[in-house]
Amino acid sequence: MAEDLYAVLGLEPRASREQIERAYRFSIGLYGEGALGTYSLLEPSEAEAQRLRVREAYEVLIDPEKRRRYDEGEGFLPPDAPVLPFPGPPSSGKERVELPERLTGPDLRRMREARGMSLRQIATVTKIGMRYLEYIEGDRFDFLPPAVYLRGFLQEYAKQLGLDPRGVAGAYMSRLP
Amino acid sequence: MALSLSEILPIAAPKVRRQIWSVGGGKGGIGKSLLTASVGWQLARMGRRVVLVDADLGGANLHTCLGLPTPQRTLADFIQRRVPGIEDVLSEAGAPGLRLISGASDLLSAANIKHAQKLRVMNHVRTLDVDVVLIDLGAGTSFNILDFFLLSDVSILAVVPEPTSIENGYRFIKSALYRRLRAAAPHERVRQLIDAALDPRSDAGLKTPLDLLARVEAEDREAAETLRREMRAFQPRFIVNEVREAADEAIGHQLVAACARHLGLRATYAGFVHHDDAVWRAVRRRRLFMVDAPTSRVAEEVRQLTRGLLKGESLGPGY
Numbered sequence: 023m024a025e026d027l028y029a030v031l032g033l034e035p036r037a038s039r040e041q042i043e044r045a046y047r048f049s050i051g052l053y054g055e056g057a058l059g060t061y062s063l064l065e066p067s068e069a070e071a072q073r074l075r076v077r078e079a080y081e082v083l084i085d086p087e088k089r090r091r092y093d094e095g096e097g098f099l100p101p102d103a104p105v106l107p108f109p110g111p112p113s114s115g116k117e118r119v120e121l122p123e124r125l126t127g128p129d130l131r132r133m134r135e136a137r138g139m140s141l142r143q144i145a146t147v148t149k150i151g152m153r154y155l156e157y158i159e160g161d162r163f164d165f166l167p168p169a170v171y172l173r174g175f176l177q178e179y180a181k182q183l184g185l186d187p188r189g190v191a192g193a194y195m196s197r198l199p
Numbered sequence: 200m201a202l203s204l205s206e207i208l209p210i211a212a213p214k215v216r217r218q219i220w221s222v223g224g225g226k227g228g229i230g231k232s233l234l235t236a237s238v239g240w241q242l243a244r245m246g247r248r249v250v251l252v253d254a255d256l257g258g259a260n261l262h263t264c265l266g267l268p269t270p271q272r273t274l275a276d277f278i279q280r281r282v283p284g285i286e287d288v289l290s291e292a293g294a295p296g297l298r299l300i301s302g303a304s305d306l307l308s309a310a311n312i313k314h315a316q317k318l319r320v321m322n323h324v325r326t327l328d329v330d331v332v333l334i335d336l337g338a339g340t341s342f343n344i345l346d347f348f349l350l351s352d353v354s355i356l357a358v359v360p361e362p363t364s365i366e367n368g369y370r371f372i373k374s375a376l377y378r379r380l381r382a383a384a385p386h387e388r389v390r391q392l393i394d395a396a397l398d399p400r401s402d403a404g405l406k407t408p409l410d411l412l413a414r415v416e417a418e419d420r421e422a423a424e425t426l427r428r429e430m431r432a433f434q435p436r437f438i439v440n441e442v443r444e445a446a447d448e449a450i451g452h453q454l455v456a457a458c459a460r461h462l463g464l465r466a467t468y469a470g471f472v473h474h475d476d477a478v479w480r481a482v483r484r485r486r487l488f489m490v491d492a493p494t495s496r497v498a499e500e501v502r503q504l505t506r507g508l509l510k511g512e513s514l515g516p517g518y
Contacts, residue, residue, distance in 0.1 A: 047518065142514065
């Protein structure tokens with residue numbers, strides 16, 4: 023099977039460096055010696071071969087210059103190329119969500135639910151504790167982490183919802199006491 | 200004669216379609232019955248009409264998990280036609296909206312019920328006017344169990360973070376998949392290849408469904424397309440039970456990734472439930488832990504799991 027390097031790590035070609043790091047750690051664990059998820063599926067030699075492929079893929083993708091050359095050689099667009107929407111019927115496209123100046127926790131929750139995402143999904147992908155996500159959506163200011171962390175959490179959260187990370191962080195934090 | 204409106208317009212479809220969910224796992228003693236009982240209890244709590252079916256015909260114990268006495272009537276009465284309908288073996292299960300069809304513990308040969316009897320059970324189960332029928336499949340990978348699993352709308356596979364359970368889980372998935380592919384195979388040659396893939400001593404070099412697919416593709420592209428369609432439609436949902444540490448939670452992600460990368464299957468990770476002494480304490484008191492310890496972490500995890508199963512949501516890729 024001639025998979026591309028992204029597929030070896032279970033990634034999409036636009037993956038960020040952070041996603042590549044996470045996928046690498048996950049894949050190394052997946053094919054680790056005696057890893058529960060694979061040991062009965064793969065021979066030790068196969069697992070070893072997989073580890074090798076994973077490491078090779080990681081070494082190329084994590085190095086910006088090597089990744090650029092790989093992308094170019096294989097015909098992938100660079101990861102920062104803009105994603106253009108498909109042409110659709112006019113005015114149906116909700117590509118850009120107009121954010122209000124102030125966003126409350128319940129606002130965020132409504133937007134999340136409208137996208138059919140669970141808090142757990144967001145927690146799993148972003149590695150932000152469920153507890154903090156609940157505090158954010160519950161507007162429980164007393165329990166929120168310091169502003170620098172909160173901003174990061176809000177931006178990660180917004181990204182998962184496909185919203186403008188900075189806009190969401192700003193609109194939510196403008197209400198902090 | 201003019202037709203009335205109701206004869207012209209289609210009758211509105213029921214809001215909640217009847218669904219059949221089944222819980223399998225290959226190995227015994229991994230908490231399938233407790234999972235089935237607690238998820239079913241929670242579904243009923245959420246307003247669904249739920250029928251639990253104990254299809255563990257050799258060692259039925261779903262009633263014990265629910266804290267119920269041995270039911271008067273069991274599936275055996277239906278199978279042996281001592282009662283006319285499947286409704287006649289429904290018993291109360293200790294919560295509004297929850298009913299139980301108990302396993303056939305008094306019937307020695309029941310674990311090997313014949314194909315026609317199995318179909319009759321399945322067909323009658325499908326006619327039950329309820330929201331969810333939740334089947335506890337019991338241990339093993341017999342054809343009966345695999346067929347119930349394959350005929351379900353939601354096919355749940357429970358594992359615990361132990362090598363033997365994971366190994367059995369994969370065996371279960373492969374057996375179920377190959378049985379499904381075999382049923383869909385367009386001709387004898389494809390069936391032969393599937394049998395070769397199933398046989399661990401075969402030297403055909405067909406170790407995984409992906410190998411099989413590649414081989415069929417080389418001989419008959421149309422047949423390969425049929426198999427590929429069946430593989431896409433086969434989407435088992437993993438539950439990791441008896442989680443003790445953080446690394447155990449991640450096993451569900453590993454299973455999903457391994458299924459995708461090495462078996463070509465779109466499995467998903469429905470959720471996990473921790474090991475908790477509250478569970479066995481409740482069992483000893485002959486009560487379900489959802490009732491006995493509603494504020495415990497396991498009870499909350501079952502609530503989350505049930506929501507996820509109901510909405511078709513799953514946990515992210517784990518990285």
